[in-house]
Amino acid sequence: MLKVAYVTYDGPDPDRELVLADWARAGIDGRAVRWDDPAVRWERHDAAVVRSTWNYVHRRDEFVAWAYKVEGVTRLLNPAAMLDFNSDKSYLRGLGVPTVPTHWIRPGDPLELPDLAEYVVKPSVSAGARDTIRTADRAAAGEHVRRLVAGGRVAMVQPYLGMVEDEGETSLIYFGGALSHARRRNAMLAPDLPAGTHLGTLAREPGDDQLDLAARVLATLPETPLYARVDLVRLADGAPAVIELELVEPHLYLSDTPGAAGRLTAALLGLL
Template structure:
């Protein structure tokens, strides 16, 4: 039987509510899956036909160590998504190189644009960590300067009201094949916490959103077991990329009954 590692982290509070769904779907496809911590020194990665990076949600503070681990694993077996994808995707400066419509972004603390409201965050982050939302231009510049002083690249973006009215749309692709899409709860709405990112509603993406998402996929040459493409509309209605999740995204598998099977079949195809 084919064996695959489902890579997670030291999750004492069992935050990953998709793991058992995935492992059960893999089993139905003839794939024996086992959860492994990425930083477990006893793990024998070469014993697996593939190693699938999933809920590695502690990588942000240990990114260099995590990427070194990914490169080592890839020397012995198939890594999904590949180490080169993980290296690029864990630093959001990839948005500057994407060559497609993205949320307007200013990359320093100097000369901030005159926007009504700002979102400021580090280019290497997850789960809204070290992210602020403010109407105060000086406060936005100060937070960006604080990030720069700590050696991090700041991202300063306008807060888009469309995130609350239409919502942020996440399109999920497994082996480049569309699986499902959801409308996500805004993470920076007052009264919401970072954990609320798992609240969503299944939705059918509009044709222009699908067109943009597929252009994003076409810009990435490597094999992709999974890709989550997060889009939002600008005030004029234009869809833009807010984030491209290729490392450890929540996949909203509970929202679409076919989704776990779609992911399992994609894994079997790539093997």
């Protein structure tokens, strides 16, 4: 029987028990283990699947070092180099596909902001909109940039795209390179949403142009990931653009999508 670690953290995860139950039905001995638990013997696992490691954001260097170490003794999915690459949003600069226009400010760079009606300012290493602001106040945007770079972080300055309040973001979820499902996600920075609804999703049928762009994104990767989430928005001219490629610890909305957990399990068995 395959022994597989479901790599997580010490906190809630809506998909954890669902996945472990599906693995058990497929004959996989799956166990939830914290990535930062020093007592885990990773070499005793046939594979380790990184899932809800949501506390790594302020410990990225430690997390990346952990990934390479674990990959030395067992199969890590997604691979360490992929986690290293994708855990800093600077990867967006080299994707070679349309992305949301971004102005990058590193420590030591001059603080020059583009002229925008509304700003989104966030660090390049972040998850779940942590340390992210939306503001129409140029001075407030500049001050947030100063705070980020003063802490040694890279700041990303982007235009706020109002279309996300109507159309939402489109997330396409792939397992083993095959599209599993797509979800419409509420804009996390949209105003006046009831508390607790920012991460709500609905099933969505992606457009052909969105599918084409997602395929181009995945084609840039050196190998097929176990899971990938491609988050898309539409620009002012209606063309799709990548807002994020999620390969580290994305929500996969398995509990909201019948059959999705089984497709993830099948992809895992195919890779193993």
